[in-house]
Amino acid sequence: MSLKFSVITPSFRQGRFIERTIQSVLSQGIEDIDYIVCDGGSDDETVEILKKYHPRIRWVSEADKGQSDAVNKGISMTTGDIIAWINSDDIYYPGTFNAVRKIFESQAEIEVIYGDADWINELDEIIYPYPTENWNYKRLIETCYICQPAVFFRRSLIEKFGSLDSSLDYCMDYELWLRYGKYVDFYHLPQKFAGSRMYKTNKTMGKKLQAHYEVVQMLKQKFGKVPDNWMMSYAFVKAEDMTKLNKFDDKEVKKLIWISFMEIVKLKKVISPKIIIKVLFWYFFPDLSWFRRLRLLEGQQ
Structure with missing residues (x-):
């Protein structure tokens, strides 16, 4: 059948x-x-x-x-x-x-x-x-x-x-x-x-901070902790929302990455080597990291 x-x-x-x-x-x-x-x-x-x-x-x-x-x-x-x-x-x-x-x-x-x-x-x-x-x-x-x-x-x-x-x-x-x-x-x-x-006014792109915050809270409730990847993504989106820095500008994106790292420090008592390595990779090689994907997606707007 x-x-x-x-x-x-x-x-x-x-x-x-x-x-x-x-x-x-x-x-x-x-x-x-x-x-x-x-x-x-x-x-x-x-x-x-x-x-x-x-x-x-x-x-x-x-x-x-x-x-x-x-x-x-x-x-x-x-x-x-x-x-x-x-x-x-x-x-x-x-x-x-x-x-x-x-x-x-x-x-x-x-x-x-x-x-x-x-x-x-x-x-x-x-x-x-x-x-x-x-x-x-x-x-x-x-x-x-x-x-x-x-x-x-x-x-x-x-x-x-x-x-x-x-x-x-x-x-x-x-x-x-x-x-x-x-x-x-x-x-x-x-x-x-x-x-x-993906477009400017859909939920994923238009309300990034709210979406990331909900993911962080859901994971915390379900597993008792938030994985580093999600914490880093949330910190970056929060920093972008606070500063209005332009991720498409090579100079401003470095400031944005540094501020997001400071947000991670506030959110987590212990910063793992994995986070430090990934933030350094973001900082020195943005076009080889997930920023390339972000730029492609948001560059369509």
Whole structure:
């Protein structure tokens, strides 16, 4: 018996993107997709676009408590064996669902599949490949190397370990991967599944400090401490927010790195050699470090 997909799209005022998202789902060539869009009561062109695709998709447009609440609502309204959610500004690549279903149907022990992905701009052009890595739970605690729209999981995990934490506004997906990954190994298929859109006003780029703070607090609550990588990233974003220094200017970025190191000193009682080495690497070789990726992503704005 063929496994059925349930796909949920949370949406709010994404009329300029959502049709591309819908088409990327419906063009997968699979007839039995249970696709629902949970819109938060948008007052742009979203509802008119949703009406165009009835009855191929189901949708609701009503006030909700945010993205996590919308996804959880959508999950509760569906019955498919395999669950995925894709935000209303992201897209799936052709052939993704067939590749995923083939693995799930042939290997019953696999409960989560994730693929590779790209960061894309507003025109669907690739900015940079998402830094996906092979499955390693300890490494996942240090950095979120899994791109949210490139993940598919069995409904049984919802029943065993719960759905999204609705108290989270930014890192609800990361928290879910950490929760599930504690109990099951994820299967990485090195095939590009999705494009995750990056632009100035989306949550990831537009509210970097709030997003990093939420990650730090979530990790602290879950594990009792915050990994160095996340603490360093948070300190850098905080320093950037405080100083308004330009990371694209080679002189100013060195000041920014130094100030972020001072923030780490304030936040941590003991500074590990790993942090010192990485900060020195940032300082002397910014174009070889993660700053190169940041500059590429934010340079699109």
